[in-house]
Amino acid sequence: MSNSGRRPYFRTRPVAEVGTHLVRCLCSDAMPEAKPPLQPVAPWPLSDAEAAFIKETVQRVLGADTVVRNFGSDPTRLDLHVETITTLRLELDECIGHLWCRIEKPISLIATKRGTRVQGTAKIAYRQGVIL
Numbered sequence: 001m002s003n004s005g006r007r008p009y010f011r012t013r014p015v016a017e018v019g020t021h022l023v024r025c026l027c028s029d030a031m032p033e034a035k036p037p038l039q040p041v042a043p044w045p046l047s048d049a050e051a052a053f054i055k056e057t058v059q060r061v062l063g064a065d066t067v068v069r070n071f072g073s074d075p076t077r078l079d080l081h082v083e084t085i086t087t088l089r090l091e092l093d094e095c096i097g098h099l100w101c102r103i104e105k106p107i108s109l110i111a112t113k114r115g116t117r118v119q120g121t122a123k124i125a126y127r128q129g130v131i132l
């Protein structure tokens with residue numbers, strides 16, 4: 001059974017019906033304009049007593065060689081980054097528990113093992129964080 005002389009069961013759209021958006025995207029050879037990098041945001045300042053308590057607590061739980069950074073700009077929460085040799089989940093939870101004894105706001109504690117590649121929110125901490 002030949003299909004000669006019969007029209008196909010589907011209808012192709014003429015070129016005129018193609019949206020200008022598709023034509024512009026497909027035919028454009030120019031790269032999109034690059035956006036400038038975001039400027040660092042200063043972290044919310046901690047009092048000297050808070051900073052000393054946080055540093056002492058983190059170093060007591062995770063080791064004396066830890067580096068603690070405050071990088072959160074929100075005054076209603078505390079964002080901390082810890083760089084240490086070991087990053088066991090139970091030790092981080094214990095550290096958050098000790099911090100909650102004196103600091104009554106949500107605490108985010110992110111840990112990076114020393115010498116590993118920095119990923120995610122830790123990049124922000126290295127870029128705009130203040131070492132306690």
